[in-house]
Amino acid sequence: MRRFSKPWPPTNVSPDNQEPRSFLDAEREYLAALPAATDRGSFARGEFDRLDKGKLREVMYREQRSICAYCELRISEEHPAPRIDHWRPLSQENDLALHWKNLYLSCPTAETCDDAKGARPLKWDKDDPDLPWPVDFAYENRLGFTSRGDMYVRRDVVIDDATRNALRLAIEDQPEGSGTRRTILNLSHPALVAARAAAIDSERTRLERDFPGTTATRAEREERANALLAKNPLPPFVSIRAAWLRKTLGRGR
Numbered sequence: 001m002r003r004f005s006k007p008w009p010p011t012n013v014s015p016d017n018q019e020p021r022s023f024l025d026a027e028r029e030y031l032a033a034l035p036a037a038t039d040r041g042s043f044a045r046g047e048f049d050r051l052d053k054g055k056l057r058e059v060m061y062r063e064q065r066s067i068c069a070y071c072e073l074r075i076s077e078e079h080p081a082p083r084i085d086h087w088r089p090l091s092q093e094n095d096l097a098l099h100w101k102n103l104y105l106s107c108p109t110a111e112t113c114d115d116a117k118g119a120r121p122l123k124w125d126k127d128d129p130d131l132p133w134p135v136d137f138a139y140e141n142r143l144g145f146t147s148r149g150d151m152y153v154r155r156d157v158v159i160d161d162a163t164r165n166a167l168r169l170a171i172e173d174q175p176e177g178s179g180t181r182r183t184i185l186n187l188s189h190p191a192l193v194a195a196r197a198a199a200i201d202s203e204r205t206r207l208e209r210d211f212p213g214t215t216a217t218r219a220e221r222e223e224r225a226n227a228l229l230a231k232n233p234l235p236p237f238v239s240i241r242a243a244w245l246r247k248t249l250g251r252g253r
């Protein structure tokens, strides 16, 4: 998870055979009609479903530079197409159903990301605030990785309890009383851990190829990390690649 900027609400979200309508106009019309809806949840779903998802995704690939907002897998317009996830669930926050900052592309992978999340909010307690939108929060500075590909919430940075608890639950199952609370995004799925470890291996191989018989300096590694982060599309699992290059991998929990 990383910070994204979302500067491009689409200028046309209508299906090709309909009158063009911008995303912001669609949201405005939706919010004006919402109070009169008898079933706000199904009205929200219906209005969202009227939008041309291909046109939304086209812009979202650019904004997210073609990685999943949650796990950082590469996403593209293949079958199945990436899912458009409501960060704050449509079923619970009707007024954000057509809010551009609330929409993120998730990989369609089974058991992780949007598939794991379903309609659950990204929070621990129901009275907690939701995890902030990634347009407003630099997740890359709060999350850490190990050389084995594990992901964890960093202890060496200041994070309020609600955010810390929600992030932990987003990553993996958490103990609760005598039982376990099921993870929201399942970012510690074994396939993801293995893929992150493989991403480190590929960075190591590239570095050894480009610096044969010598060791890259700290500045050279930093330059490579910055070059990766400037790429478009971003390399999959770019956060752990950059952390490895910067030698900021940690020991985990």
Ligand SMILES: [Zn+2]
Pocket: 068, 069, 070, 071, 072, 073, 106, 107, 108, 109, 112, 113, 114
């Ligand atoms: Zn994902």
